[in-house]
Amino acid sequence: MAQSSIPRSPQSQDTLALSSNQIASVDRVPRRFELGQQLYLENCSACHIALPPPVLPSQTWRQLLQDTQHYGRQLQPLVDPPRILIWNYLQTFSRPLDLKEEQLPFRVERSRFFKALHPRVEFSQPISVKNCLNCHPSASEYNFRKLTSEWTDSP
Template structure:
């Protein structure tokens, strides 16, 4: 009896080794996959009437520190959203609102979210789902910031107008264009 396996035994061992490695790789790929968005994903077409995204402000100051793991999602969020409107911090809307917004990018308040492919969608979802929180059961899902209980909780001393506009935000947060919601106008600095 020889210590070395025969030719067919070597091929069998190599085949089993290849099968085990492939299975292990496939299992790891499934385990490490980005979380998927609930519901169907719409195909996105780029409308010509919308401006292109403005890019990430060099001095962006998010509300919470963003770990490097979520930085690509943060950057994708700013690039995608701030090109058309103020990019709100994810904390102001509940998780369910972000689900609805990202689930149907072709129906975003009468327009289509530009430049949103599946990878960008997943990166944004990873970021906003980490920094937002779920609603209690049987609570209506707000799609506008002024209807969000979280937005109202973050503005306890503010008499919010019923119809929020960019001017409503800039009146107290002069640096919203840089995603800086921490800097306030002087009249809010002295109030406790």
């Protein structure tokens, strides 16, 4: 498989060095989805903290995988089969959105799934992926279970 032409940050190298057993994402990933998760981390954490799939609806992930314009940046398009493996991982661990009732969110702060995962948190605006580190100090290693002391023992 060809290497991605996206430059990798030191944080993404650290993330890729972790085995699936060391990653403390939201859900345990069965072996058949590990390569998709690894490819997702390789491509997304090169520029920013890779979000767990449940944070955004499946339709958002699908659009993000298909669009080479990514939040104002031109990206090298993902090609198959890596794109399919990433999609299988994201689709399996995200939820579909009923588009009849709400608009498709492309920003974390607009995702009701993100809000549902953070029921006791009051966010100041704007919320961005960079803010994850405020409460999840190991988010850059794709560990969202480890929390700051403020949240570790909260009810």
